[in-house]
Amino acid sequence: MFSLFKSNSQDFFFGEYEKPDLLQKLEEYQNIRGQTWEWLGFYIEYDHHHSMTPLDVIPFAGTGGDGIHFGFLTDFGTVKDLSNAPIVCVSPSNDPPIRLVAQNLTDFLGLVLTIGEAEFLDDDYTSDEQIKAQLQEWDEVSEVDWKGNPLPKTEIEEMKQRRAERRQGRVLLAKVLSEQFEIYPITKVSQYINDLRVVRKKEITIETLDGIGIKYRTEKLIIEGFDYSVEDNLVQSYLDKASEAERLKFYRDATYNYILSDDFDKVIKELLIKSLQKHGYRREGQILKKKY
Structure with a gap:
């Protein structure tokens, strides 16, 4: 529990907590013109607050879809260093709307590298094969609209080009995270998240x-x-x-x-x-x- 409160806009969101060095690096990378984390499905932004967002969660990233955002779980001040804070996914339109997804920010990034899209952490998986199938489906281009009518060839080609750029972007960001941030993919995602939640329940x-x-x-x-x-x-x-x-x-x-x-x-x-x-x-x- 913190008894003091700083005044600037940065500390409005973080209070007495220091912003983790890793988060600062992510933000600095994003602020460089032309660089983004969107190919991995997230962007750094602190002003994500929905009525479902727990008060002891400090949001740090959003996906741009359905209000889904990620934040540090502080347990009302029990966590002293946000670098060690668990990460939760808040998905207002889903059930359950709150999910524990990573032990810390480093692991969150490692999981995103593996699954390819941050928004996928809003789901639960039984195997890594299921994750790969979802990513493949995410990248596929439909040649018909929602009514089943054929789409114009130009529109299909444009979508294929955007999908190809996204796949290339993931490869680029994976290289950036490994070389500049020392972040690497976490395998066995479903087992990792299940083990994390089992430990949490005991604690x-x-x-x-x-x-x-x-x-x-x-x-x-x-x-x-x-x-x-x-x-x-x-x-x-x-x-x-x-x-x-x-x-x-x-x-x-x-x-x-x-x-x-x-x-x-x-x-x-x-x-x-x-x-x-x-x-x-x-x-x-x-x-x-x-x-x-």
Whole structure:
């Protein structure tokens, strides 16, 4: 938990956390004219906040499709260095909308190199062959439209050219990541992610509705879920009397229940902002106030 809060726009998103060196290098590469990470299906951008984005997640990249974004899971300050923070995929239109996908940023990039498209991390796989098949399908060019009507040859040729450029772009970025960033593909993706989630389940001490849980500073706790349909004054009473662990579960489950959407319950949202700021979670409180 952090009690101080810096003022510039950079620290609005990161609070007291330092931006990892690797992330800075990714951003610097992207900011050079003509260079991009889009051939691997992502771009570095910090302003990704959906009502489903957990408050203790610091987004760092998006895919440009369906609001899907990736972020550092901080466990409300338990993680001290974002270089070691787990990476989650937030996919607002999918079920489940939150997935644990990598142990850290380095592994995230290694997985993206293997699967070819960052957006594929929004799915679960049973084998690496399934991933290869999906990438092959992604690169295929259909010669008919969605109604089954033949497309003009010029349009088909243009699409084939774009697909070829994307494949070449992946090869280029793989070389950049290996030579300039010392990032290499991670094989056995499905096993890697499954093992990661098994370990996570053993390490969490607070279970949450999103299935990700929270690593807290105590032994495993049994905390009953809160009924968010109650009157606002009962929410205030609960937050006033709750332990820190109970509040953390409340904050995380609130996002999963869509409570923080602008069109849902602004009173509860304001109560959460006050509670976060009162108990030292100023970054999370500011983000909730300005971006949800």
